[in-house]
Amino acid sequence: MKSKSKQEYKLRIPSQTDNLELIRGFIGKVAEKVGFNEDEVGKIELACDEACTNVIKHAYADKDTDKALDIVIKIDYQKFTVIVTDHGRGFDPKSIKMPDLNEYLAELKVGGLGIYLMRTLMDKVDYNIQPGVRNQVKMVKYFINKENADLVKSEKEV
Amino acid sequence: MSYKTIEVSTEKDITIIKVMQKRIFLEISDQFRDEVISVIEDGGTKLIFDLSQVHVMNSSGLGVLMLARDKIEKRDGKIVICCLMPLMDEIFTRMRFTHFFEVTKDFKGAIEKME
Numbered sequence: 001m002k003s004k005s006k007q008e009y010k011l012r013i014p015s016q017t018d019n020l021e022l023i024r025g026f027i028g029k030v031a032e033k034v035g036f037n038e039d040e041v042g043k044i045e046l047a048c049d050e051a052c053t054n055v056i057k058h059a060y061a062d063k064d065t066d067k068a069l070d071i072v073i074k075i076d077y078q079k080f081t082v083i084v085t086d087h088g089r090g091f092d093p094k095s096i097k098m099p100d101l102n103e104y105l106a107e108l109k110v111g112g113l114g115i116y117l118m119r120t121l122m123d124k125v126d127y128n129i130q131p132g133v134r135n136q137v138k139m140v141k142y143f144i145n146k147e148n149a150d151l152v153k154s155e156k157e158v
Numbered sequence: 159m160s161y162k163t164i165e166v167s168t169e170k171d172i173t174i175i176k177v178m179q180k181r182i183f184l185e186i187s188d189q190f191r192d193e194v195i196s197v198i199e200d201g202g203t204k205l206i207f208d209l210s211q212v213h214v215m216n217s218s219g220l221g222v223l224m225l226a227r228d229k230i231e232k233r234d235g236k237i238v239i240c241c242l243m244p245l246m247d248e249i250f251t252r253m254r255f256t257h258f259f260e261v262t263k264d265f266k267g268a269i270e271k272m273e
Contacts, residue, residue: 017184024183042214042245049216053184113217113253120252 007034009073014066015056015086023052023071027082030073034080036141043121044141048082050114051137055086079123080141087134163190166197172272173197176208182219191222198226203235206268210241220253227259236260240268 011026013019028045036044048071055069070085119125124140163186165176175197182190198205207223209215223239230237240262242250250256262268 020184039245039248043248046214046216046245046249049183053216053218056184113220117217117220117249117253120249 005077007075009075011071012068013071015052015069015088017056019069020049020052020056023069024049026071027073030075031080031141034075035143036080040141044080044082044139047118047121047125047139048084050118051082051084051139054114054137055084055088055135058089078143080143082139084137084139085134087132089131162193164193164197169269171202172204172206172269173202174206174208176210177212180211180213182212182215182222184216184218187216187218187222190219191225194222194226195229198229203230203233204272205230205235205237206265206272207237207239208241208265208268209239209243209246210265212246213243214245215249220249220255223255223259236272238262238268238271240265 009026009030011023013023024045027048028041031041031044052069052071067087070083072083072085074081074083118137118139122139123142124138126138128134128136128138161178163177163179163182165178167174167176175194177190179186179190205226207226227237238260239250241264242261250259250261255261260271262271
């Protein structure tokens, strides 16, 4: 992978289900451009799709389709960061924990799977929630090999 | 909608659902769910999901698999998933879906699990 200078890419788009493909395309193309392999690009696209789906389905509850969804990709020598911002209904980030999949399967709490998937596919996921004002999800993928990424992840979880 | 997300066939008493879309995201997950549920409601207790064409599936697609599992198990049936592509295989492992679904590498293995 080539060394990377600081770069930033932005997309502002109406929060509509029809636009998810455009969003995945935008994020996927940038991830590909900076040298992630096909597998990693797929993971980044999927994690970001989940974040944007949550905004469309929950923050704007499928109603405020004219409201904007802002996506910013920041790249530096170390990491690829995607920040998804909305201005809809937020949630308490403290209530989000890695769920017990048994419970999810038993109760079919399908919506929560998206958050679980985001945390599973990215190296780091942070929330900055101010309901009705600004909600942000920040997802990070490091430019390092898988073993090191797992190490970063395990260090983070300690 | 003019296309289907799945193709359905049978082998003896086994129903086989082959998912025909490379990518299952929110845009088609409702259609995917409706088509799968309609097959399950037609009866049968042995179901194989052939995911050989699926590169990636988001949580709404994975939720459909969970729903199918729930409905089949309530009938004391059996569900096997086969032919995972690399990213799907990784998602299944990381999400620990392999603890809740019988997964086989190939279609032949899925049939053998049913017999």
